[in-house]
Amino acid sequence: MTRKLALEDLSVGDTFESAEHVMEADAIIAFASEFDPQPFHTDPVAAKDSFFGTLVASGWHTGAVSMRLLTESLPFEHGVIGSGGPLTWASPVYPGDALRVLTRIEEIVPSRSKPGRARVVVHCQTVDQAGEVKQDFRPNLMVWSRDVDPQG
Amino acid sequence: MTRKLALEDLSVGDTFESAEHVMEADAIIAFASEFDPQPFHTDPVAAKDSFFGTLVASGWHTGAVSMRLLTESLPFEHGVIGSGGPLTWASPVYPGDALRVLTRIEEIVPSRSKPGRARVVVHCQTVDQAGEVKQDFRPNLMVWSRDVDPQG
Numbered sequence A, B: 001m002t003r004k005l006a007l008e009d010l011s012v013g014d015t016f017e018s019a020e021h022v023m024e025a026d027a028i029i030a031f032a033s034e035f036d037p038q039p040f041h042t043d044p045v046a047a048k049d050s051f052f053g054t055l056v057a058s059g060w061h062t063g064a065v066s067m068r069l070l071t072e073s074l075p076f077e078h079g080v081i082g083s084g085g086p087l088t089w090a091s092p093v094y095p096g097d098a099l100r101v102l103t104r105i106e107e108i109v110p111s112r113s114k115p116g117r118a119r120v121v122v123h124c125q126t127v128d129q130a131g132e133v134k135q136d137f138r139p140n141l142m143v144w145s146r147d148v149d150p151q152g
Helices: A025-035 A059-073 B025-035 B059-073
Strands: A015-017 A084-089 A098-110 A117-127 A133-137 A140-144 B015-017 B084-089 B098-110 B117-127 B133-137 B140-144
Touching: A025 A059, A025 B059, A059 A084, A059 A098, A059 A117, A059 A133, A059 B025, A059 B059, B025 B059, B059 B084, B059 B098, B059 B117, B059 B133
Parallel strands: none
Antiparallel strands: A015 A098, A084 A133, A084 B084, A098 A117, A117 A133, A117 A140, B015 B098, B084 B133, B098 B117, B117 B133, B117 B140
């Protein structure tokens, strides 16, 4: 069993790479039907007349899949807990694209008021099988030292 | 039938308000089981020992539901097409919270290279039944004039 990571295990420049997740057309349509019901996300025929010219995934679907990949690739002791950050959908995600998330620790800012707790800025790039960046996200995460209780 | 909005119908300061969507515990757990499988999003008992102390929605679930509410409340002719922007999950979303999205047009930046097309910055706040801000998002949207073909 891999030991989970606490604040003292992290350094600026550390990198993490997730497994791959293929965006199937059925899943793109199912997600968008519930959360982003626009023709270019739900209807391959109507999508031809849209700005995109073909079916593409909702950005929120790409974000949600990226979160799944992130939870699997950042083994933080108390979980991956973020308060958001700058989010860019850099290019469209098409059916069949195989997404991976590449993460780099950019900044570690210890809390002044709460010892043993830090804000950790990570740069998460969601790339496809060709390495093209599809989503770029720089969330602020909360991370704790091993001996600190997050409920404390 | 409401006429859909094109670029010439929009002004800085225009506001839009969505319908309400209640975040049920079952839906919070189902979304997170697929996209953000962490105990504080999937297991009401284990969540008690987490930072949050109780079950909370994945931020990506809040984002996805907000997108649904946005597509229903911004009747843009060619759809709500965004390339992202600063995203903050301001406070946790709990089971039973009734979310609404309040949108204000912040900026309209006509394209210099593509006539009849503009980048429109909107400020979208997802609030609960008490008006507390749960998510704050300032995406860049693409909007076209009525006589312009987005595929042109």
